[in-house]
Amino acid sequence: MPARPILIPLLFGIVCATALSALAQDLGTLQPKPLPPLDHPKDPKLAAKELFARKLKPTAGPANSIGSYAKGCLAGGEAMPITGDTWQVMRLSRNRNWGHPDMIALLKRLSVKAHKDAGWPGILVGDIGQPRGGPALSGHASHQLGIDADVWLTPMPDHLLSREEREEMSATMIVRDDRLDIDPKAWTPNHWMVLRDAAQEPAVQRIFVNAAIKKALCRDARGERSWLSKIRPWYGHDYHFHIRLRCPIGDKECKGQPDQGGGDGCSASDLAYWFKDSIIHPEPPKEPSKPAHAVTLAQMPAECRKVLNAPNAKQ
């Protein structure tokens, strides 16, 4: 039933298809270079990502997720501390450990549950968002509101990772070479427990995983299964999973998505689309695709201009 995946909001598809290169495997650098100042920061044609990427601190004041997942920003962002008892943040050079306080609290809670339920020492946190959200210079077009976060499918090692390890360590590939199922050498029963713990959080609306992982969850999950409906197959996502929250209560300018309907998504027809040869092995485009037009500040919600121009929080 090829129509089903179209139910997944198209917007995410558009942005995520271009973000496939931004996986956990992108290596960081120990000496990140500051971005050079812009020659014409007021140029109306300038891509908004150039402006948001140069904001290294959040705004002061209350948190507010503004706009839509792929065209929005974040006021009052909070940093995920880079090390906790049960988590460590990876790729620090990207400065993308900023999110809505609801997301930061959720990741901390999830890390404790992963430790307690799955026996992991903790979780490895990948990209959340920039200090003021918004579009980023590389990949991850949907992490703009501070309510999306990537968690590695690799348990946290039981030692404090060095800066170098955090930039260069690779996440574990969970999907088998033929892409039809998980790699039994990499997948453990504890993986489904961590994914279940994340999906059972009431504020979580969707979790994106590779279809092979969804298939494994459908097969392996024990006990109550309603949480499986939040776990949706998507391209990539074979080293990490992507947690998306609903718009935080009170964030009136946050334009979210409807909840996912339609059962646990485990029937043969639910999954068939994702295992078609044309999806697993897509034909390369006949002509190189034109780069997508980058969003300008004028095309973003007006409130995001204020977020961009507000002074730095004192922290």
Ligand SMILES: [Zn+2]
């Ligand atoms: Zn993501």
